[in-house]
Amino acid sequence: MSTETHEDAPKLYAAREPVFPKRVKGKFRQLKWWLMIFTLGVYYITPWIRWDRGPNMPDQAVLIDMANRRFFMFWIEIWPYEFYFVAGLLIMAGLGLFLFTSALGRVWCGFACPQTVWVDLYVQVERWIEGDRNARIRLLNRKWDAYKWRMRLTKWAAWLVIAVLTGGAWVFYFADAPTLLVELFTGQAAFVAYAFIVSLTATTFVFGGFMQEQICTYMCPWPRIQAAMMDEDTMTVSYRDWRGEPRAKLKASLADSSLGDCIDCNACVAVCPVGIDIRDGQQLECITCALCIDACDEMMIKVGRPTGLIAYLTANDEPLERAGEPPRNMWKHLIRPRTIMYVVLLSAVGIGLLVALFVRAEIEVNVAPIRNPDFVVLSDGTIRNDYDIRILNKHGEERQFIVTAETDEHNSEFKVVLQGLEGVVVTAPADDTLIVRVYLLAAPDNHAARRERTGVHIWIEDLKSGDTAHVETLFNGKAP
Amino acid sequence: MARKPEKKKVVETTGHEWDGITELNNPMPRWWLWTFYLTIVWGIGYMILYPAWPLINGATPGLLGYSSRGEVAKDIAAVNAANAPLNDRIISLDLAAIAGDPEVGNYAVSAGAAVFRTFCIQCHGAGAAGSVGYPNLRDDDWLWGGDIEAIYATISHGIRADEDDDTRLSDMPVFGDDYLSPEEIAQAAQFVLSLTGRATDGALARAGVVVFEENCAACHGDDGTGDIYAGAPNLADALWLYGGDLETITETITNSRGGVMPAWSTKGRLNEAQLRQVAVYVHELGGGK
Numbered sequence: 001m002s003t004e005t006h007e008d009a010p011k012l013y014a015a016r017e018p019v020f021p022k023r024v025k026g027k028f029r030q031l032k033w034w035l036m037i038f039t040l041g042v043y044y045i046t047p048w049i050r051w052d053r054g055p056n057m058p059d060q061a062v063l064i065d066m067a068n069r070r071f072f073m074f075w076i077e078i079w080p081y082e083f084y085f086v087a088g089l090l091i092m093a094g095l096g097l098f099l100f101t102s103a104l105g106r107v108w109c110g111f112a113c114p115q116t117v118w119v120d121l122y123v124q125v126e127r128w129i130e131g132d133r134n135a136r137i138r139l140l141n142r143k144w145d146a147y148k149w150r151m152r153l154t155k156w157a158a159w160l161v162i163a164v165l166t167g168g169a170w171v172f173y174f175a176d177a178p179t180l181l182v183e184l185f186t187g188q189a190a191f192v193a194y195a196f197i198v199s200l201t202a203t204t205f206v207f208g209g210f211m212q213e214q215i216c217t218y219m220c221p222w223p224r225i226q227a228a229m230m231d232e233d234t235m236t237v238s239y240r241d242w243r244g245e246p247r248a249k250l251k252a253s254l255a256d257s258s259l260g261d262c263i264d265c266n267a268c269v270a271v272c273p274v275g276i277d278i279r280d281g282q283q284l285e286c287i288t289c290a291l292c293i294d295a296c297d298e299m300m301i302k303v304g305r306p307t308g309l310i311a312y313l314t315a316n317d318e319p320l321e322r323a324g325e326p327p328r329n330m331w332k333h334l335i336r337p338r339t340i341m342y343v344v345l346l347s348a349v350g351i352g353l354l355v356a357l358f359v360r361a362e363i364e365v366n367v368a369p370i371r372n373p374d375f376v377v378l379s380d381g382t383i384r385n386d387y388d389i390r391i392l393n394k395h396g397e398e399r400q401f402i403v404t405a406e407t408d409e410h411n412s413e414f415k416v417v418l419q420g421l422e423g424v425v426v427t428a429p430a431d432d433t434l435i436v437r438v439y440l441l442a443a444p445d446n447h448a449a450r451r452e453r454t455g456v457h458i459w460i461e462d463l464k465s466g467d468t469a470h471v472e473t474l475f476n477g478k479a480p
Numbered sequence: 481m482a483r484k485p486e487k488k489k490v491v492e493t494t495g496h497e498w499d500g501i502t503e504l505n506n507p508m509p510r511w512w513l514w515t516f517y518l519t520i521v522w523g524i525g526y527m528i529l530y531p532a533w534p535l536i537n538g539a540t541p542g543l544l545g546y547s548s549r550g551e552v553a554k555d556i557a558a559v560n561a562a563n564a565p566l567n568d569r570i571i572s573l574d575l576a577a578i579a580g581d582p583e584v585g586n587y588a589v590s591a592g593a594a595v596f597r598t599f600c601i602q603c604h605g606a607g608a609a610g611s612v613g614y615p616n617l618r619d620d621d622w623l624w625g626g627d628i629e630a631i632y633a634t635i636s637h638g639i640r641a642d643e644d645d646d647t648r649l650s651d652m653p654v655f656g657d658d659y660l661s662p663e664e665i666a667q668a669a670q671f672v673l674s675l676t677g678r679a680t681d682g683a684l685a686r687a688g689v690v691v692f693e694e695n696c697a698a699c700h701g702d703d704g705t706g707d708i709y710a711g712a713p714n715l716a717d718a719l720w721l722y723g724g725d726l727e728t729i730t731e732t733i734t735n736s737r738g739g740v741m742p743a744w745s746t747k748g749r750l751n752e753a754q755l756r757q758v759a760v761y762v763h764e765l766g767g768g769k
Contacts, residue, residue: 012507013510218508370607372607379714437764
């Protein structure tokens with residue numbers, strides 16, 4: 001980049017330069033279409049998948065049930081205290097991004113980021129309504145007559161429909177989708193549902209239709225962070241200037257063999273969704289969508305020159321190629337300590353989560369000893385300790401549990417009494433937590449009553465399945 | 481070279497230069513500037529509508545009349561309104577049926593805990609374990625009865641509360657004044673110790689039988705097990721309100737004891753629903769009969 005100084009006060013603000021990405025065909029465009037269909041398909045269809053969990057449970061495959069504090073994902077049900085699963089998934093997503101970024105640069109930005117996917121969709125809609133690049137530029141410069149109004153209003157209406165559908169689909173993840181759909185139309189849905197639809201509609205409409213590449217350039221922190229994960233082995237979209245330069249129009253180029261392969265057709269610039277010229281080198285605006293590769297290859301084939309003038313390259317290969325040697329094998333770049341480290345970390349977290357998933361129990365018990373006071377002396381000298389136990393019943397039906405207490409210490413035993421209940425059997429409701437006040441009593445002649453502390457296990461046993469769970473706690477006695 | 485690339489991007493500098501290093505100027509988008517102006521407009525609007533400028537006492541109130549304290553008052557009113565049907569049900573139910581009621585049982589215990597934490601822990605302690613002179617409400621020994629009705633009556637009318645004619649009232653004489661000689665007090669004290677098998681002087685304890693029968697048994701019973709209807713403590717169990725050693729017992733007989741508790745139903749202290757809630761809470765602490 002060249003610089004120039006001037007005497008006048010510099011302009012600190014500039015108007016946005018509108019971008020009119022031209023239609024392009026090619027393998028990356030094809031890949032992007034399929035990815036768009038896949039990602040939008042996942043987004044729109046997921047809440048409608050049903051999953052039978054039994055009579056008392058929701059039958060939606062993926063459901064974030066805020067009211068009951070449950071997260072359902074197919075056969076997995078996550079309780080609030082198991083939120084580390086969600087944290088683990090987020091960590092895996094983060095590591096996955098690191099891996100892809102160190103291997104392929106801003107591949108997330110270019111292909112999978114919702115901003116990119118929706119802008120791609122919005123631009124395609126714009127193309128259908130207003131025409132391709134040149135027609136859109138003409139329309140921009142046209143004065144506001146009936147034709148321009150018709151085009152603009154049609155486009156905005158179509159964008160708005162997409163925005164409403166986008167915001168509308170979001171809320172289905174948080175409630176039973178078919179029920180909520182009916183409620184939305186009959187005006188019975190919760191205020192928060194409408195509020196989310198309105199705000200997500202607004203952000204989709206504004207971000208997708210008007211902000212577009214400015215979100216990536218000015219607002220998103222992720223591209224700035226990504227620079228830290230890229231190195232000279234990262235494959236990213238680049239222009240082979242040693243092959244393309246000096247550029248010249250086709251006619252001149254054909255006449256003079258000392259000129260480069262670039263025929264300066266500007267196809268790469270015309271298709272760019274962020275409005276840059278890849279031939280200026282890597283720039284912070286570039287989201288590596290690879291559409292310039294498609295555009296350039298198409299032209300190179302037309303003029304009978306080898307493709308790959310713009311391609312995925314690494315900085316390491318540049319000196320090799322300049323010296324006329326072939327670039328190294330792609331896998332030599334992809335498999336390197338950095339990516340191996342990310343894969344190892346990713347696998348470790350993934351395996352950890354899987355193990356945690358398979359070893360977690362259907363019932364659990366936690367205890368909160370009441371330590372104010374440490375113990376209660378009853379009128380016959382019996383020492384009583386009070387505990388609140390929390391029984392987690394993850395079954396889709398209510399279960400009965402018998403509560404017992406035992407200790408390894410000799411000559412120590414406890415009588416179990418449950419607050420407000422006869423006997424020692426409690427009924428825990430389906431898929432819910434039950435808190436029971438448990439009293440452990442040690443008779444005056446019992447060792448536990450006279451020892452300062454005695455370790456004790458509180459057991460629960462599912463009367464139906466025989467499953468047990470226990471929790472360890474302490475019994476405080478009255479030391480002489 | 482055939483010709484220079486014609487549209488190479490040119491970045492201006494601000495004209496500042498230090499040791500040959502120039503400062504590039506990549507201008508911000510103009511809408512960014514507009515959002516900045518928008519925040520200023522927003523700020524002005526906020527200052528007009530909401531409390532903003534500090535004055536010597538308070539602040540400018542703002543056109544909307546918003547106050548965070550007012551919001552809390554509104555929230556409290558809303559919660560009270562939402563709880564009103566539950567409180568009505570608590571009042572309509574039998575005291576004994578409240579804790580087990582599926583609709584209001586948990587609510588009554590929680591609300592009672594809130595009442596307890598506000599009004600009762602000053603004497604009975606946060607854990608309701610009491611201290612010397614203030615009964616432990618978790619054990620199974622009750623001066624005035626531990627069933628829910630008795631607990632409710634005690635809380636409502638207080639103990640030795642002048643403001644309530646129905647208050648719990650028992651009056652142990654100051655035996656050290658004129659009634660008993662120090663000798664007789666020592667005998668009675670040893671007899672009381674003997675009720676729990678702890679007498680240290682058998683002869684005094686045997687002599688104390690007569691003293692106890694003539695002076696104490698009327699309230700505490702011949703066997704010293706007390707009487708919840710007279711508010712006379714059980715002297716034959718392991719629990720002592722003021723202490724069960726010889727010295728403390730002697731002092732108790734000599735100077736008498738008389739703890740007090742306010743009558744919580746009077747002077748607008750607690751309403752009917754709160755009285756019932758805190759009675760249920762205390763009854764559920766583990767010692768309720």
